[in-house]
Amino acid sequence: MEPREFFIEDRLERFRLNAFCNLGESGLSHFTMEEMLSLAGLTGKDLSKIPMYDAPNQGSYELRQTIANLYPGVSPEEVLVTTGTGEALYIAFQLLVKPQSKLALVWPAFQALYEIPKMLGAEILPVPYANAFAASTWEGVDADLYVLNHPHNPSGMTFSPNEWDSLLTLLHQKEKPVVFDEHYRFLPKGGGMGKTGVDPKHLFYGTGSFTKCFGVTGLRVGWLIADKDFIKRARSFKDYLTHTVNPISERIALGLLKEKDSFLPSIQKRVQNNIDHFTSVWRELPNVEFFSPPEGGLVGWLRLQPGIRSEDYADRLMERTGVFVLPGSNFEMEGFLRIGFGAKEDVFLEGLKRWKSCTDLI
Numbered sequence: 062m063e064p065r066e067f068f069i070e071d072r073l074e075r076f077r078l079n080a081f082c083n084l085g086e087s088g089l090s091h092f093t094m095e096e097m098l099s100l101a102g103l104t105g106k107d108l109s110k111i112p113m114y115d116a117p118n119q120g121s122y123e124l125r126q127t128i129a130n131l132y133p134g135v136s137p138e139e140v141l142v143t144t145g146t147g148e149a150l151y152i153a154f155q156l157l158v159k160p161q162s163k164l165a166l167v168w169p170a171f172q173a174l175y176e177i178p179k180m181l182g183a184e185i186l187p188v189p190y191a192n193a194f195a196a197s198t199w200e201g202v203d204a205d206l207y208v209l210n211h212p213h214n215p216s217g218m219t220f221s222p223n224e225w226d227s228l229l230t231l232l233h234q235k236e237k238p239v240v241f242d243e244h245y246r247f248l249p250k251g252g253g254m255g256k257t258g259v260d261p262k263h264l265f266y267g268t269g270s271f272t273k274c275f276g277v278t279g280l281r282v283g284w285l286i287a288d289k290d291f292i293k294r295a296r297s298f299k300d301y302l303t304h305t306v307n308p309i310s311e312r313i314a315l316g317l318l319k320e321k322d323s324f325l326p327s328i329q330k331r332v333q334n335n336i337d338h339f340t341s342v343w344r345e346l347p348n349v350e351f352f353s354p355p356e357g358g359l360v361g362w363l364r365l366q367p368g369i370r371s372e373d374y375a376d377r378l379m380e381r382t383g384v385f386v387l388p389g390s391n392f393e394m395e396g397f398l399r400i401g402f403g404a405k406e407d408v409f410l411e412g413l414k415r416w417k418s419c420t421d422l423i
């Protein structure tokens with residue numbers, strides 16, 4: 062049992078650190094250690110005092126309490142701190158997916174959301190993104206497990222408040238487990254904190270992190286939210302994987318979550334400015350056909366004119382301008398590009414200027 066290659070990773074490895082304008086990644090452009098500590102209200106001296114033992118297996122109580130506070134009615138006992146959202150998803154699927162389980166999710170999708178279940182023998186029921194954000198679409202979808210990535214990567218689409226309420230009512234009636242992957246929850250359109258579907262009492266589990274939204278992906282901290290028994294089993298599974306998250310990452314994560322209200326609005330403003338700018342100029346980009354601005358998160362989905370191979374487009378754009386985007390083929394859907402909106406604004410403006418001027422790209 063082995064998952065297929067993770068399609069986005071090869072290109073990310075090649076270009077994310079040397080692209081002039083990195084629109085390929087789904088995270089905010091990274092902060093330095095110094096900047097991150099300042100956001101977290103910490104100093105180098107604070108870090109130097111951290112005892113370098115194994116952090117508690119489930120995650121420190123204070124960090125779990127702070128994470129639990131992000132969800133209505135969730136207690137620290139219902140939180141497992143993990144090495145990134147990736148580990149939380151991996152463990153959750155190991156415990157939830159059986160051979161021949163039917164797993165429904167919005168398509169296209171972040172590959173880990175279906176590749177690991179497939180490896181475990183699941184049958185995948187893809188729900189095309191164009192209709193997936195209407196609750197009624199899910200009425201006729203009968204699955205053993207639902208995976209709701211919201212805001213959605215790669216389309217940036219979200220459920221409107223009414224559709225969201227109807228979706229939750231519908232999912233309650235189905236009485237099947239749901240995994241809400243809410244990695245981009247800190248960046249809803251209009252600011253504040255995005256909605257959550259997580260409710261462990263009704264089998265509505267959650268995975269999340271702040272690392273992409275806060276520009277600190279290198280910290281590798283994420284979490285799983287579930288009922289206490291499930292968390293106990295998940296912790297035992299984690300004991301065989303990464304065992305614990307390092308105490309430095311945990312301490313910085315705690316500081317960032319506690320201080321988030323002081324810096325998140327400026328991040329949200331930057332992302333929205335980039336989205337607004339892109340929305341005003343996308344029609345001037347060569348060989349593109351349609352774009353709908355994301356309603357949450359950090360990424361959007363740009364449709365190319367028919368017949369263009371997304372990989373050819375992405376390769377030439379990178380070669381000619383240093384602008385790095387991900388081809389739709391990496392999401393197993395030809396004819397699209399995934400665009401990230403987390404770059405610094407001046408770099409983003411210059412990148413789009415170069416892209417626009419490439420009139421003979423194809």
Ligand SMILES: Cc1ncc(COP(=O)(O)O)c(C=O)c1O
Nearest residue numbers: 087145146147171214244270283
């Ligand atoms: C929807 C989604 N879920 C999970 C992950 C994995 O996140 P992490 O880097 O925290 O492991 C990503 C990363 O891009 C993602 O986009």
